[in-house]
Amino acid sequence: MNSLHPGEPQKNDPELPALPRRRIVLRPAQEQANLDATPAQTSDSLSAPPASRVRPARARDLDADFASRDATDLYLAELSGSQPLTRDGEVELGRRIEAGERAALDAWVYSPVALRVFGEMAEDVQVGSVTIQDLLLNPDADDPASQAIPVRLAQLLQLARSLSKVSGPIVPSALSDLAAGLCEVRLDPSVGERIDNALREAVEAGGAEASGARATLSALRRARAQTARAKAELVQANLRLVMATARHYQRRGVPLLDLVQEGNLGLMRAADKFDYRRGYRFSTYAGWWIKQAIERALLYQGRIVKMPVHLADSRRKVLRSRKALSQENAREPSPEEIAEHSGLPLAKVKAVRDLSMEPISLDAPIDEEGDARYGDFLASDGATPDEALTMRRMMEQTRDLLDGLTPREREVLRLRYGLDGEADHTLEEIGRSFSLSRERIRQIESKALEKLRSRSRDRHLASYLES
Template sequence: MDPVTAEAVSQKSEQAEDSDEETLDVLDDDDLTDPEDLLEDDSDDDDEESEEEAKPESRVVTRARQDWINGKASARREDPVKTYLREIGKVPLLTKEGEVELAKAMEIGAYAELSIAVIVGKVAATKLKKDKSLSVVEKPQCEELVEKGHAAAELMISSAFEEKLGDELPRTSDRDELETLVTLGTAARDRLTISNLRLVVSIAKRYMNRGLSFLDLIQEGNMGLMKAVEKFDYMRGYKFSTYATWWIRQAITRAIADQSRTIRVPVHMIETVRELNRVKREYIQSHGSAPTLEDLSVLTGMSIDKIKKVESVSQYTASLERPFGEEDEDTLGDFIEDPASPSPTKETFRMFLKEQLSRALDQLDEREREILKLRYGLEDGHPRTLKDVSLKFNITRERVRQIEIKAIEKLKHPSRRAELKRFRELLLAED
């Protein structure tokens, strides 16, 4: 190989290596543990082999980068439900003894928090008597603190007085121990809650497809779980899951009743609807036919009017703007009949009748035609009296009547009468 060719090949090889290094800079260290392995070259120093192997190495790096991008994109598209289930699945379940230990820690933490509140209340009471510089606004806040025994931060005490109060609080090991117990109690409550998140998921699955998404059901169930944690009494001897199930179910069912419908229905009415549907199912299974209103009244003890009201409540609402199909631009409202709108067939008949009348009236003279239009309201739908027409044409009412009769006699010609009679029969049949 001549020197010029060798120098060109060497430059291409260096450019390929520079390009590979720039590609590797885009990748994270966690995705490629050893980037140099992708560029490892077992060839000798021959310039021709270096030129041939630069391209495969570049393809390897590009493929690795594409795999990394696809992995990141797949993570972004991952179902949030699966992510949530995977995370809560990592938390170990508790035994009955573990639940009792956590409940005891929560109870001790609650007592410790109350003890701290008592200490703060006593110091606040003493400070209220001694400090004459308290403003009128601060004194009611201090009195409220003493009365309720709450922590100072929870009662919005002014920052100046809170600083004075903090100087008076005893800095003893007992107080530090109480604060530690409060922290342990909070941690125990969190642990008891997190360890039972899978219980919420198992219960939420039973209420799917009832108007709320699965994640919403889980969220509402978690709120019921937190309430169960606050009210759990380990002294009764039952497992926490047995107690929490009822709180979780109540939270989910209340959320479905309150949020699943566009128009909210009271909870007691929802329960009545469920009872009525249960009676209907049992009747159909035993008799093979749908029950009548009288049958439902006998079986449920409700009046027929109340049953009708319950059935109307059980109907779901739908938006008229909802698309009728996936690719069609038509909405649901486009396919609902408007009872106030006229029939297209009738409107067509009226249009042809109007044209036929216009052709028939064209055979009359101008005054006869105008008098008939005014007397029968053929143009605006408002008939005029003989007096109104006589004033318009400056003639007597009797003369108007005579002209009207004469014009009608002309329209009774057999050729015109047969055509108009046919339209009249069609309109009467449509009505």
């Protein structure tokens, strides 16, 4: 066996004692740096040259493998320190979020500018330019308590409209009731954006309302910071739920960290819409948002050809029915059986089956050697250069022959035989365009063909027929 450095004697040289075997230990980079800096590194050390000069191939491969998993490992290490919330903990954070939202609403209702914007929204709803559902955070909730919210919001907007027209001092209890009612219905973020824009415009315009609008914006920043902190804690405590959900969707064409990122977006969306007063756990509510975000990401990122959401739902039904029937009958089910089991039309089952096939690149190699590719075995629909040249010459000589006919004879043949890109026409169709009978068009056609046969230049076309 050769030594580590060129020019050194062999290990089994009889003039030198045998060197003791050295054990190789892989250490973290920081620990290795500390060891390298110690005085123990003396001249009797027979270690390999520094890593900056020689990098064994095996070590480089290990580093590349570690680097690919490094981000995932770091993220998992961070998640290991987070603890899930209890029901009481979720309720406490929900109350803190509600308190921050209530503080923002208090700042709004005590601002004449915000009251005026609420009054404008009431007018917009009245004329139909916007709907009540456009102003709500959860307009699609189907429980009995939520169905009364649109009516309640319409009443609150009318109250705000009336208060905005009061010239004197407003009773504080009326403003407090308005803020409490708006907190119950939970407004869409677009409402806040509209009010904030009006407040900024009032500050920029100056005048009597500028100082009040500036104070309102300052109060809004403090209230929203309080809400953001509570939502961040709620999201942070449920990041492990996102990771657990994302693991079920691995190996579907999207990397795990990308799935986690999409799931985190769904988790944040759930934190925005969570209402602790409904009685359900946030983890249960967020699970649906996380799954929806991940499945949507798979639709748009996991396939080369994007699939619409409604087709993806049908595809899942078909796959579930196919799996159930295969397990039940121990054979591949037919499309008719899948359609009956899934309740989908047979045509849709066949269409979804075709969509389930993954596309293959024409440049992909057929075998491991890579000498042949799929595109090499596909016939071209276009003509070869020789065929295109022959066709062009034949068309030129055909036009020369047609020039010897009358304009009407030439037009009849052009329509009858689809020359110059025209489609073939029947005698009746040509007769209608010329206002002539079918028999008369047939006579014109026969006469024109007879002229072409009698011309001496038809020998030029005979060569094409022979070939």
